[in-house]
Amino acid sequence: DTEVTQTPKHLVMGMTNKKSLKCEQHMGHRAMYWYKQKAKKPPELMFVYSYEKLSINESVPSRFSPECPNSSLLNLHLHALQPEDSALYLCASSQGRGGVTSSYNEQFFGPGTRLTVL
Amino acid sequence: AQTVTQSQPEMSVQEAETVTLSCTYDTSENNYYLFWYKQPPSRQMILVIRQEAYKQQNATENRFSVNFQKAAKSFSLKISDSQLGDTAMYFCAFMPGANSKLTFGKGITLSVRP
Numbered sequence: 001d002t003e004v005t006q007t008p009k010h011l012v013m014g015m016t017n018k019k020s021l022k023c024e025q026h027m028g029h030r031a032m033y034w035y036k037q038k039a040k041k042p043p044e045l046m047f048v049y050s051y052e053k054l055s056i057n058e059s060v061p062s063r064f065s066p067e068c069p070n071s072s073l074l075n076l077h078l079h080a081l082q083p084e085d086s087a088l089y090l091c092a093s094s095q096g097r098g099g100v101t102s103s104y105n106e107q108f109f110g111p112g113t114r115l116t117v118l
Numbered sequence: 119a120q121t122v123t124q125s126q127p128e129m130s131v132q133e134a135e136t137v138t139l140s141c142t143y144d145t146s147e148n149n150y151y152l153f154w155y156k157q158p159p160s161r162q163m164i165l166v167i168r169q170e171a172y173k174q175q176n177a178t179e180n181r182f183s184v185n186f187q188k189a190a191k192s193f194s195l196k197i198s199d200s201q202l203g204d205t206a207m208y209f210c211a212f213m214p215g216a217n218s219k220l221t222f223g224k225g226i227t228l229s230v231r232p
Contacts, residue, residue, distance in 0.1 A: 042209055042222035043163070056219065088161060105151060105213055107220060109163035 004110035006091050012116045015081060021113045023074040023091030030096035032074040033107065034066060037088045049074060050096065081117045088112045120145045122212050124223035131200045132231050138185075139195045139226050141210030147171075149215035152186070152193045157225075158206040166208070169193065171215075200230045 004025045013019050023032065031050045035043035048056035049068040063085075065077040074091055092107040121144045131137040143152070154166040169177045169186050177184050181198045197204055210223040 040207070040225070040227070042225050045219060048219070090163065092163075106153070106165060106168060108165075109155075111160075111162045 004091055004093055004108050006089075006110040006113050008113060009111070010114045010116075012118065013078065013081065014118050015083075017081075018077070018079045020078065021076040021089055021091075021115075023076075023093075023110055024072055025093040025108070026072055027093065027108065028071075028095075029093035029108075030071060031094045032068065033092040033094075034074070034076050035090040035092065036085075037090055037112070039088075043090055047076075078115075081115075083117050086115055086117045088114050120147070120150075120212050120214065120221045122210055122221050122223035124210055124226050126226050127224070128227045128229070130229045130231060131197075133200055133202060135200055136196060136198045137200055137228065139197070139208055139210075139228065141193045141195070141223055143191050143193065143210075143212050145191070145212065145214070147214045151213045151215070152184075153211040153213070153220070154182070154184070154193075154195045155209045155211060155222075156204075156206045157209065158203075163209075167195065197228075202230050202232060204228060205230045 007022045033048050034046040036046055037043040045058050046060045047066040052068045063080045067075040090112045091110040094105055094107045123142045150171045152169045155163050156166045157163045167177050167179045167182050169184055176186050183196045185194045207225045207227050209225045212221045
């Protein structure tokens, strides 16, 4: 299994709703990432989990709350979002830090969740 | 801080022809990795090719090859025998050896004309 799966594919929510995005991988990767991507723009890194511990938080607003229950799962909890948070949210995974070859660091991306905040 | 520059926002190429996408970067690191990612209209981000900075030989993956000029900090992607399925947005990305943070360029939209 060499893929990263994300659910749901599409999500529409109001500004007062609470929802969660889910990401799963079964490649034995120990690093997982959340990115936000606006149309025609590069992905912007939000969070990095390394060995189930949050290692990078790119100053993301607290209305986004990541969670890594185990090495295969990554969640992104959403609460009180704004319309400008509408975007494609991408999850990625890689083997982990400290590798000496690029294949060790290669990030595999999921298909994304398209989020619309009304 | 590292920067990745893709100065061409759009390119178009005739099917079966060859096209080169340019990318430059700036870093003070000596050991790092460079990637080209493809994102078709379906939006799934796929790795096209990767290059380790310590390797002098240019990476090649079937119709895709890179021209890696370390001194010039240039990393261009050549697509030979372009196919309609190559239509996508292409992102150049940089990763320092010390951590896993990817820095992406702004991307280039490539259209392959039939």
